[in-house]
Amino acid sequence: MSENNRKTIASPVPGKVAEVKTKPGDQVKRGDLLLIVEAMKMYNRVLTPYDGVVREVAVSAGQKVNTSDPLVVIEV
């Protein structure tokens, strides 16, 4: 698998992972919900911009994340 096929989805905001909605091996389609990051009193839905297979989930619920921290790796 080449590096170019692996796309990393990063956190759009600094906050806390409220819920993880995907796991490695999941087949995902563009626009599917991957996880929710709570920040500034709001749930921020993190959606996949790619079709593909989830290869890695780098975070778990309750974990603090910063802007551009990697959350999920998708093989496209």
Place this chain on the structure above:
Amino acid sequence: MELYAELTRRREQIKQMGGAKAVAKQHQSGKWTARERMEYFFDPGTFNETGMFIKHRQAGFGMAGKEIPAEGVIVGYGKVNGRTVMAAAEDYTSMAGTFGEYHGKKFARAIDLAREMGIPFVGMNDSGGARLQEGIDTLEAYAWLFRSQIRASGVIPQLALLMGPCLGGQAYHPVMQDFVLQCREAGFMGIAGPAFVKTQLGIDIDLQTLSGVEAHAVKSGCTHVVVEDDRDCLDRAKELLQFLPQNNREKPPVTKPGEPSGAVPELDGLVPEHSLEPYDMHEIIRRLVDNGYFFEIMAGFAPNIITGFGRFNGRSTGIVASQPDWMGGVINCDAADKAARFIRCCDLFNIPLVSIHDTPGYMIGPEEDWKGILRHGSKLLFAYIEATVPKISVIVRKSFAGAYLGMCCKDTGADLVFAWPEATVTIVGAETAASIIFAKEIKSAADPEAVRAQRIREYRNLYENPYNAAERGYIDDVIMPSETRQRICAALDLLENKQVTGPWKKYSNITL
């Protein structure tokens, strides 16, 4: 008569533009010619050209005797939807529409005339850039253009249609107009093109990536509306003009109301009860405005705040709304910049404002603080407090802390404030408030968690609702969501003849 034939011959010659070959090339690249654009833009048979015979006076560097029909820019006036508009269209087929002394003079004079006559100006950009052969004559002509457009700024609406390239200092021309419409495949602007970036900085980047729609509608915030092609661009420009008055002393045209200003039952229960749950604010906006028609401005840039035009009972209205679906509707530097400029534009052109709050606050943290959230965020305060047009605020859910002030509350400028029963208007969330106010008590309690929960509940019951603010008169009425459209329409009737006089000054020292 020979004299008449001479006129016809000269006219026909100029109307050939750069000649059949150049015109074919323009068409091959998917673009219309400047004359085709003008013809499509104006109501049939209403276009009057001026300065057709204007010619450069250069002799150096191969310019002697060089024919550049209409000096590479077609200028004139006519009717658009029955209203008079001035336009200039650069002709890429004539010496690549390059900008020289007399090209600039035609452009600047057109804007001056539009300002003096109080009619909108529309510029269609499609140019190879500065005509370097002309040296200082070209450079100074940019100053004429910039001076004319800035003197006209705030007097008449100015629209830039980016239908071809516009690179180099010339690109200040479109961005300094009120709205930039950029064609998806053909429109480019930038302070320098890829070749210059390569030689000066060693960076390899293609024109579309550096200067295309993604660059300006998403990243830089210079483009207001992305359009598909020439036809779409001109259609959207005509639509946009319908929301604007002819000049700053008029109100925008009132169209016939498309539907009665009755109740909208679908709005009840539309906002998720759980205050952390996101939803798409467009769903609310479309249900509030006439015929569900919303003309969005800068949709791709800072989507956490929505700006655009809609109508209430036919009245053109600027809408500024939080977008909970994008970063929770938080206000960051880009969102504040985007909304503040839109608010001031509406104010300049007598367009009332409706502000819809559902925001947790201004974005905090080192990234935004260092980017200058205080400086950028305060532009919203300047914009709202100084705007003299009718201002109506609707708090649909959260309106917290600085964002309550920044989205226009009673005393930052709103003439009328409505809140939905779901609204929570407070300085801070209950969790934060209780843990600060009662820090000592919670720490020393036998059961800290129980005391903490109790204090949070108390704070929430007292403040996390619309009634506390309504008791003080900061909210004029708490209304059912379904009543909102009726109430906005009635409020705009009330505010129709609003007059405000402020203290004398040149202008405020806005936190640019």
